[in-house]
Amino acid sequence: MSENTPRLGMPMIQLGQAQKHVTHNEAIAVLDALVQPVAQDADRTDPPATPGEGDVHVVANGATGAWAGQDHALAVYFNSGWTFHTPSAGWTIHVLASDQTLSFDGSSWATRSVEATAMLGVNAQADETNRLTVSAAATLLTHDGDDHRLIVNKASPSDTASLLFQSGWSGRAEMGTMGNDDFAVKVSADGAVWRNAVTFDSASGVPSFPALPAFVAASVGTWAEITTPNTDLPFETITTDPGGYFDTATGAFTAPVSGIYAFVLNGSLAQTTNGRVSLAVNGVTQIAQMQALVGAMPLSFTVLQPLEAGDNVTFRTGNVNAMLRYYKGHMVFSGWKVA
Known part of the structure; x- marks a missing residue:
């Protein structure tokens, strides 16, 4: 019969042993120390x-x-x-x-090191999708002497590696490489419809702003004239308008968000022209106006204008000297948000 247990080495009471309480008490002392x-x-x-x-x-x-x-x-x-x-x-x-x-x-x-575990919840319940779940006011990741890098790795370019920001468990913003290797930031007002705000090309690093309000509108035809003051110039054709903010029926651009916008009008005027061209905001003519357009000349008018969301902008004839004769096929109205 063994004298000690194999794992903790506790003394065992032997057959016919005297003073059994001594051995028993030694074993209890071992348990007290090691359990x-x-x-x-x-x-x-x-x-x-x-x-x-x-x-x-x-x-x-x-x-x-x-x-x-x-x-x-x-x-x-x-x-x-x-x-x-x-x-x-x-x-x-x-x-x-x-x-x-x-x-x-x-x-x-x-x-003691933390062994690999299938999932971990810190003050929260982890699941098969969210295998690491933390419920806290803040989560700190810091260096251990020098640098600290957070790595988000995906299997292939067509997969997603991103950070998703939610409000009430509904997505509002996401940044990362989503569906390709270009780095993008996209936003949503409802978690269902998403818009790309900015994208950086993975090959060149050049940024693009798919949601930036910008448009180019043109007229179609030959010579035309307007003889009445405060009359909006028509633009029937859209070259680009990703947000759909220009209305060809009215010749007006509507600002989707507040900010500073640049507007450019280019065209050609006829010899009989004797008028003015004005930028109008919400129907107010003399926001910015070119004076004394008389005779044949190229037309180039650039304006920086602060707008509130919902403001509409047109180019129109001035409030006086309304005779404006121009070549429609050369008239182009363009604009974009700059700040």
Whole structure:
């Protein structure tokens, strides 16, 4: 019959043994030290001057004195003396002095590492999709001496690697490489309809702004004239208008958001012209006006204009000297948001 248990080395009561209570009490003392084990410290090489009854210490390398030869052992102060327990690989113990949990690998103690786990929830429930879930006021990722990089990796260019921002669990903004390797930022007002705000080409780095309000409108035909003041010039053809903000029925552009816009009018005037051209905002003619357009000449009019969302803009004849004769096929009205 074995004298000690194989895992914890507790003494076993032998057949016919006298003083059985002594062996039993020794085994209980081992359990007291090794079940839910807690050590005072793990960096001592010699015993403390005034140990407490039942105190446990992890003996550090190079032990001396009463601990000599007991490197890595658990030293337990029991019945006014030291007993030692040799750890086996896989044992763990919490150390009060450092507030760390140590594991024994068969030759040394080291801070316990977190093993791979299928999912982890921190103050929240993880699931098969969100395998790491954190519910907190903030999440901090910081350096360990120098740099810190957060890596989001995808399998192929056609997949998505992104950061998604939500409001009430509904998407509002997303940034990353979505469906290709170009870096993009897109936004949504409802989580269903998304608009690309800016895209950086992965090959060149050149940015594009797909949602930037911009348009080019043109007239069709030959010579035409307007003889009445405050009359909007017509533009029947759209070359580009990604947001659909220009109305060919009225010749007006409507600002979708507040900001500063640039507007350009280019064209050719006839010899009989004697008038003015004005930028009109919400039907107010003299926002910006070219004076004394008399005779044949090229027309080029550029205006920077602050607008509020919903303001509409046209180019029109002035409030006086209304005779404007122009070549329709040369007249182009363009604009875009600049700030």
